[in-house]
Amino acid sequence: MKKRLFVVCMLGLFFTTQAQQYIGLSHVDCTKAAWNSIGKDATIAKTLAYDKAPTPPDTMCIAGFAGPAAPLRLHLQFDTTRICNLEVWFFNSESDRNAYLQQTLIDPKWGWKKLNENQYISDFVHQRTLEVPAENSAWKFSVIRSAWTRTLYDLLTL
Numbered sequence: 001m002k003k004r005l006f007v008v009c010m011l012g013l014f015f016t017t018q019a020q021q022y023i024g025l026s027h028v029d030c031t032k033a034a035w036n037s038i039g040k041d042a043t044i045a046k047t048l049a050y051d052k053a054p055t056p057p058d059t060m061c062i063a064g065f066a067g068p069a070a071p072l073r074l075h076l077q078f079d080t081t082r083i084c085n086l087e088v089w090f091f092n093s094e095s096d097r098n099a100y101l102q103q104t105l106i107d108p109k110w111g112w113k114k115l116n117e118n119q120y121i122s123d124f125v126h127q128r129t130l131e132v133p134a135e136n137s138a139w140k141f142s143v144i145r146s147a148w149t150r151t152l153y154d155l156l157t158l
Contacts, residue, residue: 069096
């Protein structure tokens, strides 16, 4: 499978961000948001890796977060229209992941509701699903852009 990889490595930075901020943004807007979140004193290394034809990348990796419960890295995935549809957040430990996850879930803007032990959904307007892998897996969680109908959303939230 031909994958294009756009890697943005940010080392030694104070990076304040929160899960789900990149979902729904274009590749260009995700790059701008990352630059704006970093600040002007940061250094960023960009590497483009193409298989054959230089077409737009479909994955972006952001690394080098700092602060309490900071993630190790963030992977963004883009659909065929170059809109971000998946964020995968990776952490050093389960406690770091859980702390960051709780910070994400208490943000009232998204209206997170627990579906089961591993899944949460946002309010209907934001159309996000947050998934935490089952035990004994990597210390990560994912935020996915969803496309619910009102009927499906109502069934999920019963």
